[in-house]
Amino acid sequence: MPAFKSRIESSLASRKAQGLTRSMNVVFAGNQSILEHDGKRYINFSSNDYLGLANDQVLTHAWQQGLSVYxxxxxxxxxxxxxxxxxxxxxAALTEWLGYERAILFGSGFSANQALLFTLLEKSDLLLQDRLNHASLMEAGTLSPAKMKRFKHNDVEHLTSLFDGESNHLVVTEGVFSMDGDCAPLNAITDVTQANKAWLVVDDAHGIGVLGKSGGGSxxxxxxKPEILVVTFGKAFGMSGAAVLCDQATGDFLMQFARHHVYSTAMPPAQAYALTHAVTMVQEQTWRREKLAELSAYYQECLQNVDGxxxxxxxxxxxxxxxSQKVVQVAKSCRRNGIWLTAIRPPTVPKGTSRLRITLTANHTKEQVKTLSLALKQALGAQ
Incomplete structure (x- = not known):
């Protein structure tokens, strides 16, 4: 048997034996609060469309306008x-809003993160990353020429101990962590990086649009204001793509040397046109963030006394x-009761911490959150 075929079959068999096989489901309206699958309707609590823009007709019309022009x-x-x-x-809309001189556009957050680290780092540099950073950052750090060390999650004291006093240091953290929903202690991390004359990169994929008075994020x-801010458009903006925000010189450097930027087809201009409208909607439609805060408080009221x-x-x-097996069973039980949840298992999260990644959006209602809580309690045997 050829080596590749043997390797593929062995890896698939191993993952299946561990109960960790991933699968995709064909769904209709997966970007809405109600989705359909195999002819059945479910309340969708697995979307990253936090502000409910992915199916907003104003934004859809803006994209259609962009298509007609570009x-x-x-x-x-x-x-x-x-x-x-x-x-x-x-x-221009991004730089004016977020207070940077340049914004370099990418097709995805994954490519933006990889382009940034691959381009910026050299062998003499020391990269310090939160151990729960996204796979795109971890992989880029591992493959970059720099030495990489990981600090304990949100542990500023441990981060401080890793500075060596000699190297050029780049500290990278997420603003909001995608699997835990918690926020980085950015004030303390900023103080430490400045004290050590380091640069700070914040990947705010899950904070932009959601946090801050204007939706400016974490x-x-x-x-x-970190030296470099990465924002993505596939979550709160309801679309796709990403941008790296930085000063003029760093932007010029990335434009010249970031291979993901130089050698990739640019995002469709109609998409960029619609995203500019999304930037305005995110800033001005504060009711979306207020709705999320209201739903979050109600979610806590419904489930705060339940283990997990x-x-x-x-x-x-x-x-x-x-x-892993239990979280899959709970997700299936909830699905039988019309609730669409996603079971997150290793290697995405550490062993023994498998979870349901429940996400709220501005399109949800309190009644839907109540239905979720009842289904979850039933699945856990808490009723």
């Missing part, structure tokens, strides 16, 4: 003919159950 695709990389007025306007809420409940200040509500 067509379907960009046609080339940004360095050739793929950079349009729509892209330039999106960059950094606006903490009133800090985790309190967070974000729309991400991890419900930690422990063992």
């Amino acid at each position: 067509g379907s695709g960009s046609g080339a990389s940004p360095m050739v003919t793929g950079f349009s007025a729509a892209h330039s306007n999106l960059e 950094c606006e809420l903490a009133n800090v 409940f985790t309190q967070t200040t974000t729309p991400i509500k991890p419900f930690v159950i422990g063992e």
